[in-house]
Amino acid sequence: MRALLKVIVILALLFAATFVLIKSTGLLSVAQIEAWLTAAKDLSPLYVGSIVALLLFADLFIAVPTLTVTILAGYFLGYSYGALSALLGMQLAGCCGYVISRRFGDSVFCFLLKDENKRAEAIASFQRHGFAMILLSRALPILPEVCACLAGMTRMPFLKFISAWSLSTTPYVLIAAYAGSLSSLENPKPAILTAIFMSFFLWCAWFIYHHKNKKVRQNRAEQLINS
Template sequence: MKSLLKIMLILFCFFASTFIAIKISGLLSIDDIKTWLTVAGEMNGYLVALIVVGLLFLDLFIAVPTLTLIILGGYFLGPYAGGISAMIGLLLAGVTGYLISYKYGNMLFDKLVKNPTERANAIALFQQRGPVVILLSRASPILPEISACMAGMTKMPFKKFIGCWITSTLPYASIAAYAGSISTLENPKPAIYAAIGLTGFFWACWWIFNKNVSRTKAEGSHS
């Protein structure tokens, strides 16, 4: 367990450092993104979709405000085009993170966890609980990228990974894009409620999952 958490912490620090760097530099602020989408919308709707897809894919390498971006995509493109654009961007980010980590992640894994037994245990643990981590990863920024990379590192079967990723991403993108599409500057409440509701739902699921894991461990220790 410690080995698995160590690797996830390293990945978290990497993604968090990109977020901090972006914040300090002032690049990719919410106002900047709004301006880009407004200008693009005046030119061509496809350009707006391309920006949404590109920024969500870029989230794999530098942290961007994913939920806010999807809501803005729905506002500028409508629920269907906004949702599809978000799905494409999130899918590209997840699959790319998985494939890069599948091919090169073993170098980081072997360097951080030198004991073969500990490596095997860490891989087995993520193979067991990884699907739930992926399904609930939208509870927090950065966690989706970490889960995709961990799935690749631990050689989770691609079908299992992509199934969990789509199951988590499809309703998330659809709800956020729809909320953005029915929001206005005068009435931003749908977007606000969607952001709170989605985050609260995933955190509640995490709480239930952790409670069940703790209960299982307690029962196992008494048996």
């Protein structure tokens, strides 16, 4: 598991570096995104949906405030179209991350873990825990994109990956877009409460998963000792 954690940390730091760069340059702030969507709304809802989808797709390459963009999509486009555009962007980001990493990930994986045994250990760990990791990845920024890349690098079957990604992404998008559709500048409470609730729920799910997994490892260790 340590080898897998090492890869996760390095990839997360690379994604985080883009966030720091954007923050330091003042590019892609929430205020700017809101201004773009406001301007696009005056032209056509199609432009708003396109901007939302492109922003969430770009999250694969640069850190984008995913939850905020999804809530804004619901606010500007309404529940149905907001959810559709956000879901499209996130699905494209996940699939693209998987495909690129599956195609070019071997060299990156070998660079990050030069020891063949550690690479095998990391792959085995992700095969055991990868589905759950993708399922709960929305608990943290950057983690979904890292998991998508790891799924490609470790050659997780695409059907398994897209199932976990969809189960993680779809409820997240539907809830956030609905909260955005109920919110307004005068009443941002639904969006704020939703953001808090989703973060709390996903963190609790991570805690429960980690606790159960720890107990399983302890039981296996005891069985090995007794045998």
